[in-house]
Every structure is written in C-alpha cells, then in structure tokens.
Amino acid sequence: MTIRSWDIFCTVVDNFGDIGVCWRLARQLAQEHGHAVRLWVDDFHSFARLAPELAPDAPAQRVAGVEIRPWQPGADAPFTPEDDFVPHDVVIEAFACDLPTALLQRMAAAPRKPVWINLEYLSAEAWVSDHHRMMSPHPRLPLVKHFFFPGFAHDTGGLLRESMLGAQRKAFLSSPAAQAALWHRLGVRPLAHALRVSLFAYANSALPALLAHWRDGAEPVQCLMPQGLAAQQAAQWLGTSAEPGTQAQRGNLSLHIVPFVRQELFDELLWACDVNFVRGEDSLVRAHWAARPLVWHIYPQDDDAHHAKLDAWLARLARTGMPADTMAAMTAFCRAWNGYGTERDIPRAWADFRAQIPALATGIDRWQRQLQHLGDLAANLVAFSENQVE
Numbered sequence: 001m002t003i004r005s006w007d008i009f010c011t012v013v014d015n016f017g018d019i020g021v022c023w024r025l026a027r028q029l030a031q032e033h034g035h036a037v038r039l040w041v042d043d044f045h046s047f048a049r050l051a052p053e054l055a056p057d058a059p060a061q062r063v064a065g066v067e068i069r070p071w072q073p074g075a076d077a078p079f080t081p082e083d084d085f086v087p088h089d090v091v092i093e094a095f096a097c098d099l100p101t102a103l104l105q106r107m108a109a110a111p112r113k114p115v116w117i118n119l120e121y122l123s124a125e126a127w128v129s130d131h132h133r134m135m136s137p138h139p140r141l142p143l144v145k146h147f148f149f150p151g152f153a154h155d156t157g158g159l160l161r162e163s164m165l166g167a168q169r170k171a172f173l174s175s176p177a178a179q180a181a182l183w184h185r186l187g188v189r190p191l192a193h194a195l196r197v198s199l200f201a202y203a204n205s206a207l208p209a210l211l212a213h214w215r216d217g218a219e220p221v222q223c224l225m226p227q228g229l230a231a232q233q234a235a236q237w238l239g240t241s242a243e244p245g246t247q248a249q250r251g252n253l254s255l256h257i258v259p260f261v262r263q264e265l266f267d268e269l270l271w272a273c274d275v276n277f278v279r280g281e282d283s284l285v286r287a288h289w290a291a292r293p294l295v296w297h298i299y300p301q302d303d304d305a306h307h308a309k310l311d312a313w314l315a316r317l318a319r320t321g322m323p324a325d326t327m328a329a330m331t332a333f334c335r336a337w338n339g340y341g342t343e344r345d346i347p348r349a350w351a352d353f354r355a356q357i358p359a360l361a362t363g364i365d366r367w368q369r370q371l372q373h374l375g376d377l378a379a380n381l382v383a384f385s386e387n388q389v390e
C-alpha cells in the first residue's frame with residue numbers, strides 16, 4: 001500500500017546530530033518523494049542553527065515544504081494537538097526519543113494504524129544487520145515498533161543521500177563563481193598553495209598538538225574551523241576570539257574560524273577542502289559523499305564504547321580495497337585523534353596520514369561509490385514502510 005505522509009519526532013539531545021538527521025530526512029521525503037511531512041522538535045534554538053528562517057515561538061510553521069511543530073518528549077508528557085489530529089501513515093520515533101503515551105493511544109485508535117518506526121543511530125558494527133527491521137510489540141496497545149538502522153552494509157537501511165547531491169557537487173567543483181561565493185560567505189581568502197583542511201570536531205586533547213605541528217611544519221596549511229567546541233579550544237590556543245571571522249597566522253598554519261552555515265550549505269565547505277575532519281554521524285556521512293580524505297571525531301560514549309564503533313568503521317574501509325600502508329596511516333591517525341594514545345602520537349601520525357592523502361582520496365572516492373549501491377535511507381524507509389502497511 002502507498003505511503004504518503006510522515007510524522008517524525010525528534011529530541012535535541014546535545015549538539016546537532018539528532019536534529020541534523022531528522023531535518024535532512026524530513027526535507028528529502030517532502031521534496032523528493034512529494035510526501036506530507038510533519039517534523040516535531042523539542043528545541044527550536046538548536047534547530048534554528050541548521051535552518052535560520054525558523055520562527056522560535058510559532059506553534060506550527062512550514063519550512064522547505066515541511067510542517068514543523070513543537071512537542072515535549074516523555075511517556076507522561078502531554079500531547080495536545082488539534083482535536084481532529086490523526087497520525088500520518090508513518091510515525092518515526094527518532095533515536096528512541098520516547099513518545100508520549102497520549103500519542104501512542106491516538107496511533108492505536110487511528111482508522112488506519114500508522115507504521116511505527118524507531119530510527120536508530122548509525123553504526124558500522126556487524127550486529128546492526130541482525131537488529132535492522134526487528135519488531136517489538138507494545139506491551140499494552142495494539143501497536144508494533146520496527147527498528148530501522150542506517151548502515152554501511154546491504155542488510156541495513158543505508159545512508160541519507162539526496163538524489164541531486166552528486167550533480168550539485170560536480171556543478172560546484174566546475175564553477176569558480178560558486179566557489180567564490182562560498183569563500184565570500186565564509187569570509188576567507190583561499191590560499192593557492194596550502195593544504196586546505198576543514199575541521200569540525202568536539203573539544204579534543206589532540207588539537208593543540210596538531211595545530212602546533214602544522215604551525216611548525218614545512219607545508220602551508222589553511223585550516224577552516226566552524227564556530228563551536230573545537231574552534232573555542234583553538235581560539236584559546238591562539239589567544240584570539242572564537243568568533244567567526246577570526247583569522248590567525250602562526251608559522252605555516254593559517255587558521256580561520258568560519259560561521260556555522262545553514263545545513264544545505266555545509267556540503268560546499270567539505271567539497272572545497274582537501275581533507276575534512278568531521279564528527280558525530282551526519283557530518284561523517286556528508287564527508288563520505290564529498291569523496292575526500294576524512295578524519296572522524298566520533299561522539300564520545302561512556303566506557304569508551306565509541307572505540308568499537310570507530311574500529312568497525314575503519315574495518316569496513318579496510319575491506320574496500322584500500323592499500324595496506326594507506327589503511328595503516330588512516331587507522332593510526334583516526335585513533336590518535338580519538339584519544340587512543342597520547343598527544344605525542346599526533347606529529348608522527350599526521351606525517352604518515354599526510355603522505356597517504358592521494359591514495360586516501362582515491363580510496364574514499366571508491367568507497368562512497370560502493371555505498372551509493374545501498375540505496376539511500378529515505379527511499380529505503382519508504383519501501384520498508386510500504387511493505388508494513390496492512
């Protein structure tokens with residue numbers, strides 16, 4: 001049966017990852033599939049960083065073809081939409097965000113019960129394939145929750161990727177005017193003979209060592225850091241302000257703190273750089289599609305649980321045909337960047353990584369082409385949901 005409409009419920013835990021994924025998915029379902037999408041968000045302040053036109057206090061508004069509504073998470077939270085509210089064909093509970101019981105009751109009582117999906121976090125670990133599409137009946141209500149996992153393997157939900165992304169990247173790379181517009185927007189004069197690096201990260205004990213290494217190195221490095229956690233740390237190291245527009249030259253390092261841009265424009269920064277440092281999950285996926293060497297600062301978890309996630313991702317990359325030397329340098333640098341060793345490992349790890357940049361560029365490009373065969377997450381969600389409708 002056909003699916004035409006979606007309710008997506010999102011909480012902003014911290015940072016931008018959860019809302020980043022939900023906002024991207026919502027836009028894609030609305031714009032590419034022509035579906036009706038209601039996106040429910042509990043924190044408009046964080047959301048507005050990705051979509052600045054958002055009105056912070058509006059009870060309902062439409063942005064980029066998506067209806068946006070506030071809500072409060074939690075089983076006991078009130079859920080009081082209009083009296084004639086009927087849930088859409090699919091209800092997505094993003095990242096186990098804890099839907100109110102009052103909403104579940106509405107879902108159970110709906111003339112056609114919605115497909116209920118828990119969209120999970122991205123991981124490259126092998127167990128994801130076993131858990132993808134698993135079901136869990138509600139203990140009291142006649143509802144079944146389905147677990148849907150993004151992933152890097154065929155038996156997962158795949159990765160979010162807009163259908164026009166490849167064409168947009170190609171057009172950007174062949175347009176000096178589009179590139180000039182990016183630099184103008186960021187307030188940066190690109191240096192012709194420098195290694196250009198974007199650096200989006202959490203605060204990181206390895207950062208000062210890397211900046212010092214670039215400062216003292218033989219090669220000019222132009223580093224663009226979006227305002228935020230790592231940029232604040234860099235500003236402290238430099239003794240400057242952390243505001244966008246800050247620029248500093250230290251030895252061979254030219255460092256710029258650039259504005260946080262609306263989500264649609266973030267890709268251009270990645271396309272324009274030789275190496276991209278990314279973090280969390282959504283920016284990680286975008287860095288794959290940028291097809292450039294990338295370094296992942298994974299979201300830290302208790303008991304270093306994120307180390308297994310990082311290693312699983314590196315292991316998948318290793319299986320794509322990457323030369324052993326290249327993979328060894330990539331692994332060592334990503335581990336050093338994620339605190340497996342000490343800051344003293346950084347200079348050597350960077351030197352080895354730097355030497356492998358041409359091979360990494362080829363290898364990441366090959367991997368992202370392979371990943372495109374998984375189908376994109378939004379289309380996979382549509383197909384899955386259509387199969388669940390009675």
Ligand code: TRH
Pocket residue numbers: 013014015016017018019020021049050121200226259260261262263264266279280281282283284299
């Ligand atoms: O912000 P994050 O660290 O998000 C994290 C993780 O996803 C983590 O797994 C999750 O549990 C936690 O949030 C709650 O990193 P992420 O996932 O890359 O999200 C950043 C978003 O910000 C992404 O959608 C890209 C977007 N972005 C912009 O729109 N403009 C910008 O200028 C920049 C730098 C990022």
